[in-house]
Amino acid sequence: MTSSAADRVARFVDDLLRGRRPRRFKASPDEAEAMAAAAGLVAARAGADLPDKAALDRIHQRLSARLDESPRIEARFTRRAWLRTFSTAAAAAFVGVALDEVLTRQGPTGPVATGPAVLTPDGGQWRPVAAVTQLPEGHAILVSTGSVDAVVVNDGGQISAVSGICTHLGCRLQPDDADKRLSCPCHQTAFSWSGKVLYYRLKAAPPDLPSIESRVRDGQIELFVV
Amino acid sequence: MLRVVGLIELRPGGDPEPKIENEPAAAIYTDWESVYQDNVVGIYQLAFRRVGNAADAEDVAEDVMIRTLKTLRFPAPVHNVRSYLVKTAKTVLADHWRSHYSAQNVALELEQLPPQELAGPSNTVASERAQRLLGLLPDQFRRVLELRFLLGYSVREAANEMGVTESNARVLQFRALRKAAELEREVLG
Numbered sequence: 001m002t003s004s005a006a007d008r009v010a011r012f013v014d015d016l017l018r019g020r021r022p023r024r025f026k027a028s029p030d031e032a033e034a035m036a037a038a039a040g041l042v043a044a045r046a047g048a049d050l051p052d053k054a055a056l057d058r059i060h061q062r063l064s065a066r067l068d069e070s071p072r073i074e075a076r077f078t079r080r081a082w083l084r085t086f087s088t089a090a091a092a093a094f095v096g097v098a099l100d101e102v103l104t105r106q107g108p109t110g111p112v113a114t115g116p117a118v119l120t121p122d123g124g125q126w127r128p129v130a131a132v133t134q135l136p137e138g139h140a141i142l143v144s145t146g147s148v149d150a151v152v153v154n155d156g157g158q159i160s161a162v163s164g165i166c167t168h169l170g171c172r173l174q175p176d177d178a179d180k181r182l183s184c185p186c187h188q189t190a191f192s193w194s195g196k197v198l199y200y201r202l203k204a205a206p207p208d209l210p211s212i213e214s215r216v217r218d219g220q221i222e223l224f225v226v
Numbered sequence: 227m228l229r230v231v232g233l234i235e236l237r238p239g240g241d242p243e244p245k246i247e248n249e250p251a252a253a254i255y256t257d258w259e260s261v262y263q264d265n266v267v268g269i270y271q272l273a274f275r276r277v278g279n280a281a282d283a284e285d286v287a288e289d290v291m292i293r294t295l296k297t298l299r300f301p302a303p304v305h306n307v308r309s310y311l312v313k314t315a316k317t318v319l320a321d322h323w324r325s326h327y328s329a330q331n332v333a334l335e336l337e338q339l340p341p342q343e344l345a346g347p348s349n350t351v352a353s354e355r356a357q358r359l360l361g362l363l364p365d366q367f368r369r370v371l372e373l374r375f376l377l378g379y380s381v382r383e384a385a386n387e388m389g390v391t392e393s394n395a396r397v398l399q400f401r402a403l404r405k406a407a408e409l410e411r412e413v414l415g
Contacts, residue, residue: 015279017374020281027329037406039278040278041403042279051271055280058288059270060266
């Protein structure tokens with residue numbers, strides 16, 4: 001009895017670990033409990049619970065098909081009625097949201113990202129920003145030169161730097177050593193340590209982060225900045 | 227004096243980042259696209275953490291968005307929409323466990339979860355929680371789950387590594403998962 005329950009749960013776990021959709025079956029309460037725990041463990045692996053862009057595109061497409069066919073008149077009426085009720089304060093909030101829409105939607109569809117950019121400021125010079133010893137392998141730190149916020153990364157002994165400011169609306173990025181990514185606290189955009197957009201939940205992809213020239217001199221990490 | 231009514235902070239619990247000038251407080255959703263863009267990743271993550279695979283998580287996330295968006299009337303306050311999304315997600319996940327595995331107990335637990343925020347982009351917290359959970363398990367249980375879930379061993383490889391039969395490894399895994407579920411409920415809350 002226990003053995004067959006263990007077999008069924010093992011098959012379920014195999015499917016999860018191989019990224020397959022498990023088959024349906026009638027589970028006992030004990031089996032179901034074990035299966036729920038297995039789902040939690042699979043999801044705890046780094047990056048496992050992030051959707052890929054294709055999945056988000058599919059969801060968006062199907063939502064568009066289902067929702068855009070609804071009659072528009074109802075939404076317009078509701079909005080008008082709401083505006084009457086909340087008057088000025090509501091209008092102020094609308095301006096905020098509308099501005100966000102304008103700033104967010106850089107184009108009708110598709111990414112706006114261009115090729116990798118390198119920040120090479122006029123009148124730039126090499127400036128020390130941290131000692132090499134302050135940045136062990138597998139870590140990233142935020143530094144500021146007053147004019148430039150940067151993230152300096154030590155990826156397997158290779159030191160590099162990218163802009164520390166999100167290319168969407170300018171929030172300061174937060175290095176996440178565990179997942180080797182830079183996360184924007186404002187709209188959850190995430191970049192790789194090399195500055196590539198890993199995912200976004202905006203209408204269009206923000207550009208990749210500009211890289212910043214870096215070097216190591218006399219035990220100091222230096223960036224070419226102003 | 228202009229009195230702002232119903233302006234809701236987007237990031238409850240305090241934002242460590244200074245507010246930037248050109249970023250408006252998004253207090254109200256005016257269309258389904260905004261709701262989608264703001265929440266689809268969080269809903270997908272919430273679903274994935276309960277189903278453990280991408281195909282089902284995608285279906286659940288889509289179902290949650292559809293059910294929520296079909297009943298919403300715009301404009302709608304952000305915090306109301308998010309609470310409704312999470313509530314709907316619990317219902318859809320409970321339905322998933324009932325319809326796929328006849329699992330009334332898991333479904334009930336999901337329905338009774340306390341209110342929660344949508345997750346951020348990193349699952350570091352979930353990883354740390356899993357590590358703590360593994361740390362609480364007896365050695366053999368911890369070992370089989372580490373081999374399977376952290377190192378990606380097959381049942382056969384895990385059995386060889388532990389010096390047990392495949393059948394024993396399956397039973398160990400089953401018991402370890404049940405113990406993990408029990409600890410999760412009783413110790414980690």
